[in-house]
Amino acid sequence: MNNSYKLIEEGRKDELWNKHCGFLSLGRNEFKDIQKRLMLEQITLLGSSKIGRTLMGGKIPTSLEEFRQITPLTTYADYSEILMNKKEEDLPEKPFVWARTSGRSSDLGPKWIPYSKTMYDRLSDPVVGAMLMSSCSQPGDVKLERNDKFLMATAPPPYASAYIARATKDNLEVIFLPKLEEGEKMGYGERVATGFKLAMREGLDYFMGISVVLARMGEQFEQQSTNTKPSKELLHLPTLWRLLKALVISKIQKRNILPKDIWHLKGIMSGGTDTEIYKDRIEYFWGKKPLEGFACTEAGNMAMQAWNFKGMVFFPDNAFLEFIPLDEYEKNKDNPTYQPKTLLYDELDLGIYELVLSNFNGGVLVRYRIGDLFEVISNRDEEIGSELPQMRFYSRSDDL
DSSP: OOOHHHHHHTTOHHHHHHHHHGGGGOOHHHHHHHHHHHHHHHHHHHHTSHHHHHHTTTOOOSSHHHHHHHSOOBOGGGTHHHHHTTOGGGSSSOOSEEEEOOSTTOTTOSOEEEEOHHHHHTTHHHHHHHHHHHHOSSTTOOOOOTTOEEEOOOOOTTBHHHHHHHHHHHHHOOEEESOHHHHTTSOHHHHHHHHHHHHHHHOOOEEEEEHHHHHHHHHHHHHHGGGOOOOGGGOSHHHHHHHHHHHHHHHHTTSOOOHHHHOOOSEEEEESTTHHHHHHHHHHHHSSOEEEEEEETTTEEEEEEOTTOOSEEEOSSSEEEEEEEHHHHHHHHHOTTOOOOOEEGGGOOSEEEEEEEEEOTTOOOOSEEEEEEEEEEESOBTTTTBOSOEEEEEEETTOO
16 A cells, blocks of 8 residues: 555545545445454454453354454453563564553553554554545545644654654654654653744644643743744744734734744644533634544544544544443443443444444454443534544543
8 A cells, every 4th residue: 555645746636535534435334344344354363362362252253243242341451461561472463562541541550552563554544634634625625745744742652642643754754843753852841842943944734632732832822922032043034934924913913923823734633532622722722623533542543523523433444343322331330240232333323322442453452441432413424425423522431
């Protein structure tokens, strides 16, 4: 498969769009077929590993239905002894990298998740799709170019966002400000501050970050813009020109300088449990609606909005998706020994569900309860031509 930067370089915009955004046009049966094919491939890999055979009761299922019948739902506690000690010999495939969580959502501390090489390579595909969606006005409208500037606001390795950034650079040849290898050695505040200084001189095209962080950055920028003092960094023609234009705009509108006065971003991508709260503030500061996506350390990027900024749609080839209906979730909450029933993505109707995922491509997690609740807000979206359920993040199941 061609790297995305080659498709851009060769002007193959239709192929680029279909590669990263074509999933939106899938019918429910087509989505189900992709899920089934990839999960059956994953079952074969699981059957060759110690942990896979243990989770599936010592039997290798021959169908998707059998897999769901004999394999119980799992949590991180079912994997912790192997993953915390990084027992690679027990896994379906040798990990290419290990990613970790912050540890704030688990009594066990940080969760360690192995990524196979294929899982790592696929981390960037949804990011490119999000860049396309966040900057377009209609399907096929490709504003993405090689050497677009991307503010580096991700965490360092071994956090998942760092691996997403690395994979995106390899796939797209995007220019991070500062460079990844330099920024990863800096503290978060220093990294972002350096990125902004470079963006003043070199420009900025895309910005991705947690919603509350994007909003807070905008607030701080507005507060500090009145205190800017002359410095060597400002004595460059591109920087001075950006500042002059921003100053004129802010004076006309009788307010402090905002980020949107300095940069005309192509797109903004955001995520986090609080995107709904901060999206209007982000647009006010940065001049673009943030395109919301959902990602997790356990499976990478899993869902995103389309160009109309409404419900999120899940990807068919990231992980096998199951959903626990709210009434089943509550039965299990009242009686922890009760095994709740699940529905597949193509079976969903309006309502609230808990997400259950199984890794593809040699990952280790099987029917894993990630702890997030989603609400189906529409069965389809005629505006974008999608027959798939449209969803929004609802809450954490642990009230975090």
